[in-house]
Amino acid sequence: MNVIRPYGDTLDDGKIQLSFTLPVADGAKGREAARKLVLSLGFLDCEVVHSAALSADFSFYVVYGKTEASIDYDSVVADEASADASMGMDEVNEYIKQKIGRKVVVVGACTGFDAHTVGIDAIMNMKGYDHHYGLERYPEMEAYNLGAQVPNEKLIDFALKVKADAILISQVVTQKDTHIHNMTEFVELLEARGLRDKFICIVGGPRIGNKLAVELGYDVGFGRGTFANDVATYIVKKMAGEL
Amino acid sequence: MNVIRPYGDTLDDGKIQLSFTLPVADGAKGREAARKLVLSLGFLDCEVVHSAALSADFSFYVVYGKTEASIDYDSVVADEASADASMGMDEVNEYIKQKIGRKVVVVGACTGFDAHTVGIDAIMNMKGYDHHYGLERYPEMEAYNLGAQVPNEKLIDFALKVKADAILISQVVTQKDTHIHNMTEFVELLEARGLRDKFICIVGGPRIGNKLAVELGYDVGFGRGTFANDVATYIVKKMAGEL
């Protein structure tokens, strides 16, 4: 057991900063409402240090609260696919040669109406991102980047055509849960066509977590700060049965 | 019943921004710990949008959470003494003439080790604060401002000497709850000397709430944004038995 709590300036003081809007007018009553609301979240102690009117019927609050909430750090399991020791590009290529013995084929796209290609480009394009080359540069990989706004159906067809080992999907827009709809549709299509087991299915994007991805039927999900070698490591280890 | 929830961009979406420190290293495990912690506070949904190392053993998190917590706004009772319709300076003087018929004597000080006089000066000094004259300028009041770091004992002696109607205490430093110790000591001293009923006891400061003040045995507490006329209104109404 290693119980931890938020830290302001003293161990276990439980200090947290919050800010939010309430759909009520600014004023003493609003501030008291803000305070009660925060207390109802289980804070022991709460100071509304600022309030301001956003309009006649909305008001903004800055609050510092103190909580006794804690978690056992030992029991926390990091759940980020890109988190820890990934292999570098050369290592991945070596690994493919050693353990797979043929080129690994990956297909990527930004699906649905999503046109945010910078993320998938960062993973796939030659030039890569932040000093990490993209998958196109991996000699032992064959990488196809289909770009923006690719319908799920089309992506699957293409993956079949090039005999892809892995499909990489990027989802950036999350408003109204579009990404969820879109990600779900993709997996359902695959399953309907009996193809789910043919591909390693990977999804990424700044608001994508591994948990969510797995829940929706993907093999893995990658969030912000992912680099090509993180994904490559996952793919090849998965193919080699080491994951 | 008028149930309200935090508002991000849609009614009842329950969005709240949080930031805090955890006494663990930055990384995937830390982020997961942050997420779990926020969930344990009763948030439904929580995105750790940023983390950074503060040192090898401390890390910082910015989080957006979604809560279903709500409160019934109708049941909220504003509890800020300075909140609503206070009389203006002229009105207060008129009120004293009409309903009290003699000068009202007030004594103020920044007590204990607290040397933050700007707040009590704002309430008492001639020039006042933000276009609200201080009590010294009220013709129907006699106001004594004893300044900084006044021991509680001395303040009481002085109040007795000038036959004060009200004692005004300012407490700004709250670290390690100094203000609580100090405020408590004052009331205990008064009670020990059998004087509690002789004075209207008022405390103020940026982190002082009315609730706290009343709990500690004061008549009332005033927070940030108080003006002289708010306090004056309270004193005279209390003296006239209208509160």
Add this chain to the structure above:
Amino acid sequence: MQPKLHLPADRIAHARLLATRIAAPVQDFIDSHSSVTVERATLRLAGADGANADGVPVPNLVVDQVRAADPALLEDGVLLRYVNALLRGGDSVETLNRKIAEGFDVMSLPLGDRAALEKKAAELVETGMGRIQSMREQRKGKLDEHKDKNNSPLLYLIVATGNIYEDVKQAKAAVKQGADVIAVIRTTAQSLLDYVPFGPTTEGFGGTYATQENFRIMRKALDEAGDEAGRYIYLTNYASGLCMPEIAASGAIERLDMMLNDSMYGILFRDINMYRTFVDQKFSRMINAFAGIIINTGEDNYLTTSDAVEKAYTVLASQFLNEQFGFLAGMPAKLLGLGHAFEMEPGIKNGFLYEFAQAQMAREIFPEHPLKYMPPTKFMTGDIFKGLAMNTMFNFVSKATGQGIHLLGMLTEAVHTPFMMDRYLAVDNARYVMNNIADFAEDIEFRKDGIMVKRAHSVLAETISFMEDIEKTGLFDAIAKGMFADVKRPKDGGKGLEGLIKKGPAYFNPFETYLASALGLGK
């Protein structure tokens, strides 16, 4: 504002000359073409409106009917057929619209007397253009009434809930907080729809459908909020996409004040066919110009994919081109809200000086243009506190260089579409900074051989050499070769090419003729 950069006037003039030379062949192409959306926009100006039970708008129905009858007929312009139906049926525009929505085919009637048709068309032009003219006057009246009450630069806030009624709430709150301009962001991918949805809408993703009814709802709300706040609130929406001229038409009719409208955005960033886009942008801009609507161009987009330091010249080159295409569509400088952005990586040493220099450069090269300045987006992260600081610096540069239209940066840019409180914090920050440095621009000079002066000179030089290349290559080929924004767009690729129309010798479009003459455009 005193110039600070000592930019050589002859080089600037040379760049403008290059822009005219680059634009000229494109303009020739444009003048001999129309498109389905140009035709639909014409119909809208004439009064065509409404949609059938499947949501297909009346203007689309009319164009489709003509095409179905004989695709070759499109070359005469579609208005003729609509006017014909009006005359033959003796209906009001409203009645005809309803009939068409209910299934009536305008091609079911043979063409009537040409002179009568032209007369009726001239009446429609008078009514339609009169309506827009009166909107323009209303705007002027309101601006005069609330003279000098707007912030300078204008503070521009977006709403993007997807639901027009929720947008109204957010917009009103934004006005209360101090916004001058409200832009209703469109739903994801609307630019790829080859029709304009009809009626009020409540279900968009990342934005709200641009529909004429939504325009009307928001216009009304902003007029109210503006009257209350004692200043005019500029309403903004997006023309860009497969329906540029139609949205411009609806915007003109509903008194929008600004529209996103870039001569190449659709090509580069939405993969819309280049011929189609060039044709569409011209007609849409003529409408914007006549309606007194300020256009906002999209140079900021170059920097979301390319590096802001390296590719600064693409922004300036695009500004010259957008200016030129604007002039060719009859737009005066004061309606040309040329775009640029504060998008450098925040870790760059002296990055602020480069940004300052470039913003000042835009100001000096385009002195009468209400420059549209975009906030940091690409390097925003979940660190909202860092983001707020970046926005503070951006607000500083904008005020210190006298920008015209200031898009407020959101501290949560990397997280979600703006919460109401995010917008408040943005306005509050801008107002603080801009008031606190109010006259800084007038109070300083740049060192003659300093970093800022050198930066501006070198960006101008790079721009000129880039534009010389483009002139040599030709704009169509330059785009095809990926010289802009690192994307290659084949000339016959992209969406919407099938909607391009070669004008026939009998092409009839009295609205175009009217606009061209009103805007002083020689044919």
Add this chain to the structure above:
Amino acid sequence: MQPKLHLPADRIAHARLLATRIAAPVQDFIDSHSSVTVERATLRLAGADGANADGVPVPNLVVDQVRAADPALLEDGVLLRYVNALLRGGDSVETLNRKIAEGFDVMSLPLGDRAALEKKAAELVETGMGRIQSMREQRKGKLDEHKDKNNSPLLYLIVATGNIYEDVKQAKAAVKQGADVIAVIRTTAQSLLDYVPFGPTTEGFGGTYATQENFRIMRKALDEAGDEAGRYIYLTNYASGLCMPEIAASGAIERLDMMLNDSMYGILFRDINMYRTFVDQKFSRMINAFAGIIINTGEDNYLTTSDAVEKAYTVLASQFLNEQFGFLAGMPAKLLGLGHAFEMEPGIKNGFLYEFAQAQMAREIFPEHPLKYMPPTKFMTGDIFKGLAMNTMFNFVSKATGQGIHLLGMLTEAVHTPFMMDRYLAVDNARYVMNNIADFAEDIEFRKDGIMVKRAHSVLAETISFMEDIEKTGLFDAIAKGMFADVKRPKDGGKGLEGLIKKGPAYFNPFETYLASALGLGK
């Protein structure tokens, strides 16, 4: 940095002349007086240390013993008696300290041979001063080792937990984040204690007791953290208060690098007697000077009670006086961290220009001084987002005017003493801004008749007229009349007057003599 303000050199010279004239009579008074804390500081330099069971420090015990024996004896200086006890008992300093702490009265021994006493005292001077000298060399060694690795300006962060061990944690984190200077804030009201607590402490309010042991603990921690970070970390504490010289002595011994030390702060802001303060500040500054410790003066305090726009001249006047008293105590300009602050109300139009002008003015008038620049505090509110923006603007001005020591503003200034994350956000902001505008100062000029130039000229003019008034009135009377900071301090009022000592003809203080000669101070 190129001057930008065109300030008239003759007026600046005149202001300096006024400062020498104002300081001269005060200096005469100082030279003929000592105080209990000057005596105790002398004892500390000689090695007196420790405390009795009630926590009364050995230096206080010695002084009290002398006074108890005969108050008149104080005029000879107390060191004599301590040396006498050492000689008579044949003890080491440590043994004598222990004995005193256990109750031994130095006055129980009659005075021995004068020559022997003087010789022993000279030995103590050599040891004591040697120790300080070696600390100075250690500092120089470390600074050379990590040359040019510090930020410019130096980033200064406070820790204020009340617990020295917790402070260490926070300080190390702050170093990790990028701080150059760590100041351990003192506990509330320590400045009013007429003794320096002993040993490590864990219970302070709003800060941690300044004790020699706490200094040592933090020094060690910062040396470690600095070595790890590859830069020298400056340790700072507060001399001000009733024990200025003693804390200066402990600081010199434990290799502090900076100390808050203002010639009038105690008088004005802590109601300490003015005679006492002037006497104490001199000796404390001589120690600081010899130890190579940069002092930070407290002009920012004027602005926490008075208006920063109106009373800007009080800051400049105080800087001239602090400079003068510094020179008189043997301090070179490079150790004079004169204070000023960014404390204007954020709603002021062009407030940024005034702040910029004033910061630049300080820089130009005090070109070699490592100016200490304080962040916004008074107008910080619970709106942490606004506060962050204000700090961003402050960081900008600081870098753009080449300040020396930059106190980082906290976004939670109005809420609580800094959380660890608050500090991180502060450093992160400063580093971003300062790198992003790195060479801005060199890249701009001020318009000759602009707002900034005018502002600086007018503040200088007001300062001179204010100093002329003070000269006429005399500094003691000027303070008594409330001419500074709107507070009136009666000459014989305030705390600590009873501890003032008129030096007798036989006053013996070889440390003072040594320091005066080492610092080149003529008597």
